[in-house]
Amino acid sequence: METINGVTFEEYAAACGNLSQGMPESTVIEILQLEKPVWDETIDKWNSRLGELMTEDMAYATKYGELFANPKAGRFSLAESPAADTAQLLQLVPDYETYQKIFWHQSVAAQYGVDPVTVLEGYGIDLGKWGALNMHYMNYQNNLLDYTAPDYAKKLAYFQQLQDGWRRHFEDEYKNNQSNLSADIDF
Structure with a gap:
């Protein structure tokens, strides 16, 4: 090794x-x-x-x-670690729909100049925990989107509906609360 x-x-x-x-x-x-x-x-x-x-x-x-x-x-392996175990993480983000909500909240917020880390902090999550949650839910997502599964079309529709719904939700939220930081600057 x-x-x-x-x-x-x-x-x-x-x-x-x-x-x-x-x-x-x-x-x-x-x-x-x-x-x-x-x-x-x-x-x-x-x-x-x-x-x-x-x-x-x-x-x-x-x-x-x-x-x-x-x-x-x-x-x-035996060290006292600040890392949360899966059970603790799932108390913060208990299901895939909540994961997608946070994912899209971060993504859209970043487009409007909001630091994605502050979005995570609003959910009580730090970067380390978010990384662990990403691994957990990416495995779930890979299984969800297994194109060889007989119900793939149904699962894909669910996935797309979930993503589109949260993206639109946060785009509407940020669009309505958008501020123009350069409005008072003359060149």
């Missing part, structure tokens, strides 16, 4: 996931038993290597996403 400064791919992904979910960098460094300069070098090299690996095989991107969302791997 390839390592960089003794850190495996799985540990690198888990470290990134834990950091995104609020684990202090000092704790990550302690768990990996590295000095700060070695950690900085390790993360830089793994960031570069990840791009190479994904060019060779996109399965690395999937694996990274899984470990990022559920960062209990390698030396992090």
